[in-house]
Amino acid sequence: MACRKYQPASRRRAAAATAALYCGIALNVASPGTAAIxxxxxxxxxxxxxxxxVRYSLADTTGHSxxxxxxxxxxxxxxxxxxGTLTAQAYWTDNNNLVKHPGFFDDEDDNRLVYRIFNFNYSGFGLHKPRLRFGHMEIPFGLEQTINTNGTLHDSIHGPNLGIKAxxxxxxxxxxxxxxxxVAVTRGGGQTWHRDNGDFVYAGRLGTQRHRNLVWGLSAYSSELGATSRTRFGIDMQWYKGLWALLGEVSTGDNDNQNVLNSLLEVNYRNPTEQWLAYLQTRYFSIDPNDRGWDEALQSLLGVRYTPDNHWALSAQYQTDLSTFRGAAEDRVxxxxxxxxx
Amino acid sequence: MYTPFRHLPGATLLLLLILLLGAAASPVFAQAYCSLRDPVISIDRLFPEADNYRSVVRVVDRAVRQQVSRELPPNTLHFGELGRHTLYIALKDNIPLGFVHSRSEQSRWGLIEVAWALDLSLRIKDFHLQRCRNAACNDLQALQFRRHFFKKSYAQLRDMLAPDNRSVDDSQLPLPEKSKALAGAILVCGIKTALITQYVWGKEVAEAQMLARARQAFNDAATVELVPDFRSERAAAGVRAEQAQLARAYDKQGRLLGAVFHAPHDIEGQAYPVWWAIDNRAAIAGVASDSGWPSEQVGRVFDATVGKSFSASQQCANQVELMALEATRTTMANLKE
Incomplete structure (x- = not known):
């Protein structure tokens, strides 16, 4: 059994600040009219x-979160x-043997406070004026910003492609x-405010309005995260026809001057009440290390989500590697x- | 062995906080709140003259669902229509122009989302299909179809329904076969919107109406305050004071400018929604009818009262001035309280 890990001071401070924020809100909500706001x-x-x-076939083990x-x-x-609008999503996340986990967890048994969207979007300039967002936000690039997969099994390639999701x-x-x-400028710390010297993320997306049945977007991204520098240019699209949807994203650029081409293609279906969502997704990752020829990885995912009412959401997903980088063993999750x- | 929350010391504090907050948690929305749609595009499209907007979030609960089921059987509210929803008040120079409310309606092709624009009297100004994945969407988004909804009240929209309460009455609005089901869903959505807006946001609607009226009469009016449970026992001079509303008007510094009195007035045998703006010295600062006057001549008689004060019936030369007196007496009695 894993023992309790040491929590760095910055994590404790962040958790305390978040708890204080929620406490203040709770007290205010409980006694409206007594506070200035x-x-x-x-x-x-x-x-x-x-x-x-999560069941990992290759490791022959099961993880939980x-x-x-x-x-x-x-x-x-x-x-x-x-x-303006405040969106605050902070989640205590406790992992147990979660073999494949986001990089901000120390290991497969880590636990921590995870910020998803946690920002204030100032809209006080008026209806036709730009807004200013401050805080923890999704990197504006590709499909993720418009389909929003936080907290769901259904996901895009945001994290693996950019090295950071929010x-x-x-x-x-x-x-x-x-x-x-x-258009965003962020610190590069991911979950933490702390950043290493030189870290940064610049990203932006310009797209047609997301309510349309055919949505196009163009994105650009540049970052320095630890020892890795990345640039990306991407195009994304969504096409809705009746109960079916076709989603796609292609981006190209480089990781430390090694050419990269990544993409996602998804077909999904909702029933008329939209309680059921089923999707079939293919993810393609490729890199050309030092112009020595492209190395490729291909994954396929099949998923379903059932939302019987406003409270419950039950999801299942099967992911399989069709090919892997450098011929590594293929996994099924x-x-x-x-x-x-x- | 899997033991959830084995790191208890760290998690306990947060869990306790969460449970504490759970008591204050509001009726839920199935998707995470970060996916809530921004209203700017719809407001801009439906009220192009607007320069700002104000959000008012209220709960659409099971009581509202029952109200819809009673009024519009066999229609009800889809589970996604319950929870906290937003009414947007479109503003120009801080004056309310009308309301935008987005509702979803179940259809054969999934949920359709319609952003409705309502004028201050809650009649349909226009609508915009925010999400519609049917082949007939483009036809029904066209002005040719939308204009059948313009200026329609809740009652007038209901008159467009066929006896099944789900489809558009063919005799009033013939449609191609492929568009009928979607047109019915849009009509039902519009009827629900008018009903729910009045039912859930009635106070905010009344305040916006009163502020818009107050700004016509008092240049400096910045806010209004509805007088709660205001009812006058008196029903005199053709003023149905028992159905009246009264709002005090204030300037930016919070100084009382006067009040707006609104009630049905019997004019030429019909009830007209008339409002009087009365300043704090009991002079008539403005008068108008939300639905217009029966004739220009009647309008001129009402307009002639502006700038005058009425304190006794002996001062009144005609029925309209008696109405002005009635409005003044009721208003001033309240302002002095």
């Missing part, structure tokens, strides 16, 4: 818990209009009559997730 107004607040089990946190959405509004920083975002856009939002 009534936090209960225009507030959405939900306790969100989930449990995930238990997650509990708050999903908070608060629109600050004045007499003259909206001022980060602390600032962005300018907005909509025009035809397009939506977001089966995941189950149960999620409840109070």
């Amino acid at each position: 009534d936090f209960s107004d225009n507030l959405r607040l939900t306790l969100d818990v989930s449990s995930r089990s 238990t997650v509990a946190g708050m999903d908070l959405h608060k629109v600050f509004s004045g007499e003259n209009g909206d001022i 980060d602390w920083g600032a962005s300018i975002n907005g909509e025009t009559a035809t397009f939506e856009y977001e 089966f995941s189950l997730q149960l999620r409840y939002r109070f």
